[in-house]
Amino acid sequence: MALRSLIPPLAVAVPVRNEEERIGTCLEALARQEGAAFDHVVLLLNNCSDATLIHAQSLAPALPFTLTLVERQYALERAHAGTARREAMEVAADLVGPEGLLFTTDADGTVTSDWLIRTLAAFEAGAAVVCGRAIIDAMDAVKIPASLHDDDVAEVAYGTLLDHIHHLTDPDPADPWPRHTEHSGASIAVRVSAWKCAGGIPAVPSSEDRAFVAALRRIDMPIRHAPDVLVTVSGRTTGRAQGGMAETIARRIHHQDEMLDDALEPAVLCLKRAQARSALRVLWNEYPRNHDLQMLQPLASHLELTATEIAAWLGAPYFGQVWEAIERASPALRRQRVKRSELTQHHAAATEILKNLLAQNPLSTRSFLKFPPPQSITHSRERQSIR
Incomplete structure (x- = not known):
């Protein structure tokens, strides 16, 4: 790794709500980094009523x-993780x-x-954003029913096939295999320049992390899903954040969700989506030099749109903006959910598609054998974001 003088200023931003029992462990882990060190850590105490501050x-x-x-005392309608993060x-960026x-x-x-050092390596390789993986604490994981772990392993494995x-x-090129699909606020790093261009963290009540990564993708920021950047999080069932991991675990213990994560879709539709994005x-890249509508017709038919509609979007400055608009407009790419009861057949379909893709591109076989293993009960509502 580069000399410390070559590493830019580093800051960690942590939203906090009544974490007097855990904040010490969090800070001590940030203090024990090997090979490099943070300059600043910001704790944003969001309507805390315990001894977190004193500790x-x-x-x-x-x-x-x-x-x-x-310390902040937000109005109740704003006192959520989106506002706090x-x-x-913002405070960390100023520092x-x-x-x-x-x-x-x-x-x-x-x-x-x-x-830190693994995240810095991803930045050094060209990333503007680095997403790590969140893993449930082993002591908490044993308290979660085995059936939920089994369901989660199957869901993550299917998500890996789709990805x-x-x-x-x-x-x-910015996100080679192996990689993962998590967008968890427990492990996101970003260049200040990219953070600013994306407009900062969206102040939404839940899934602010996913919304932030979507905003970055919209402006074509290179995003790395680094499988070796890891954080352990609690597996509690009474959480602090609306729509967070604890809420999902508690709900699934009471009654398992009928549908998989909404980012997961039938494998055939996944392939169609990937092919469309590749062609688009x-x-x-070509359209600024060639405005021939006939060139757009095959993709237009594939997407059930007109060539004129596609041409209107191709003038956008970022590919991410073009893709988002076309995904939203195309009837052929309308999202379809996957029932948990039908996962086995969808998994088989995805495996067959991959087999065919690998047969067309034998050089990819090695990367196929290296995909990261599923992680049990890493909150799929925060985790999954299949392209």
Whole structure:
């Protein structure tokens, strides 16, 4: 890794709600980084009513970074993770400046000792955004019914197959295999410049992490889903964030969801989506030099749109904007959910599609054998984002 003088300023933003029991572990993990160190950690205390502030203050003198504590009492309708993470990142960005790197994790998270250095390696390879993986704490995981673990392993495995279809059909140079599909606020890092261009963290009541990555994808920021960047999070069933992991685990313990995560779809539709995006990418790159509507007709038919409609979108400055508009407009790409009871047959269909893709491209066989193993009960509502 580069000398410390070559590493830009680094700050971690952590939204916090009543975490007096866990904030010490979170801060200690951030302090134990190997090979590099954070300059700043910002705790945004969101309507806290416990001793989180006092506990954090007592730890501050021994920490190897500057700890910034920000207390907020938001109106109830704004007192959610989206508001808190957004402001925490804003404070952190002011501390590190325009050349800095912003990290965010959760107050119940324990990052690995190589979390920082592995994330920096992904930035050095060209990423503007690095998404890590969140894994349930082993002590909490044993309290979750085995049936939920089994369901989650099957769901993650299917999601991995779909993502591999995308990888083989429309490869992303910034996000090579192996990779994952999580967009969890427990492990996201971003260049300040990219964060600013995307408009910051969306102040939405839930899934602000997924919304943020979607905004970055919309402006073509290189996103790396690094399988070696890891954080352990709690598996509690009484959480702090609306729509968060705890809420999902509690709901599924009471009654398992009939449908898989809404990012997962039938394998045939996944292939069609990947093929369409790949073809559209070629056309978007070519269209400034060639405005021939006939060139657009095959894709238009594939998407059940007109060539004129596609041409109207191709003038957008970012491919992500073009793709988002066409995905929304195309009847052929309308999202379809997958029933959990039908997962086995969808898994078989995805496996067959991959087999055919690999037969067409034998050089991809090695990457197929290296896909990351499924992780049990990593909150799929936050995790999945299949392209």
